[in-house]
Amino acid sequence: MLGNDVVDLKLAKIQSNWQRKNYLSKVFLPAEQQFIRDSNQPDCVVWLMWSMKESVYKIVNRNTGHRSFNPLAFQCSFNLFAAHAIGSVNYSGETFSTYSDITQASIHTLGYQSPASFENCKIIQTENHAGYASNFDKMYPALSLQKDKSGLPEIYIESTRSTHIASVSHHGRFLDLAYLL
Amino acid sequence: MNKNDILAGLKEIITPYTEEKTALEHITEDTDFITDLKINSANLVDIVLDIEEKFDIAIDNDSMAKMLNVKATLEIIAQKQAENAG
Structure with a gap:
């Protein structure tokens, strides 16, 4: 299984004030709050961990x-590098892997659970518009973004006539779609 | 504080965090913060903090976990106020 989350850093700056009293303690564990305090780019670390959790x-x-x-x-x-981070998230005793792309404009995290691996997940970042599903299908004619019976996103690949589990995240200027090959 | 007063207070808190003004206008117990009001999850934290300040209560983590819709939120506010009074 996979899941993704994008944060538009420009919008996050306007929308959210993580420096507000008690904000961090509602979202981050003591060790995570320490990562934020120890960092020379606290904004980045806040939204990196936020997108990992999401x-x-x-x-x-x-x-x-x-x-x-x-x-x-x-x-x-x-582990935070110049333009990406490789991480893991523990939930209820299970460890999930994450890969995050970091730019000045956005942080996008892909989370995946074994047997899914980073190599068999595909990520597409596009502009976020109202009615993004039909817009997406126009931009990527070989793919079709649809919903399964429970209303969850999936990708249909025309050439192989196969359906793939997908995760969609949109925030501000960005729409990110990840799917499992 | 009765349920209608709490709902009115909650509506006031939510207003700056949603652009779905029609859904907000017709807010009921069944209104969902994410699916109906399209509230950004980072702003759910702000709503929880605003509720703590406005109603003078402390919201623990297990309670916050349930605060995805109006019904659960009203119940938690009423319950925490009762605990304070007791």
């Missing part, structure tokens, strides 16, 4: 069908 929440939600808002149940660790 991407893995999407996997858990899809596996269980259960919704909740419990960011402290997802424990992040990561």
Whole structure:
């Protein structure tokens, strides 16, 4: 299984003030708050861990069908490089892998659960518009973005006539779609 | 505080975080913060903090986990207020 999450950093700056009193303690565990304090780019670390938690929440939600808002149940660790981060998220005793792309404009995290691997996940980033599904199909005529019986996104590949589990995330200027090959 | 007062207070808190003004106008117990009001999940934290301040209660993590819709949120506010009063 896979899940993804994108943060438009420009919009996040306007939308959210993580420096607000008590904000961090609702979202991040003590060790994670320490990562933020120790970093010389705290904004980046906040939204990196946020997107890691969200991407893995999407996997858990899809596996269980259960919704909740419990960011402290997802424990992040990561290695941060210049333009990406490789991490893992522990949830309820299970470890999920994450890969994050980091630019000045956005942070996108792909979370995946074995047997899915980074190599068999594909990511497409495009502009976010209202009615993005039909827009996406126009831009990528070989693919069709549709919903399964439960309303969850999937990708249909015309050439192989195969259907693939997908995860869609949109925030601000960005729409990111990840699917399992 | 009765349920209608709590709902009115909650509506006031939610207003800056949603652009779905029609859904907000017709808010009921069945309104979902994410699917109906399209509230960004990072702003759910702000809503929880605003509720704590406005209603003078502390919301624990297990309660926050359930606060995805109006019904659960009203129940949690009422329950925490009762605990404070007791």
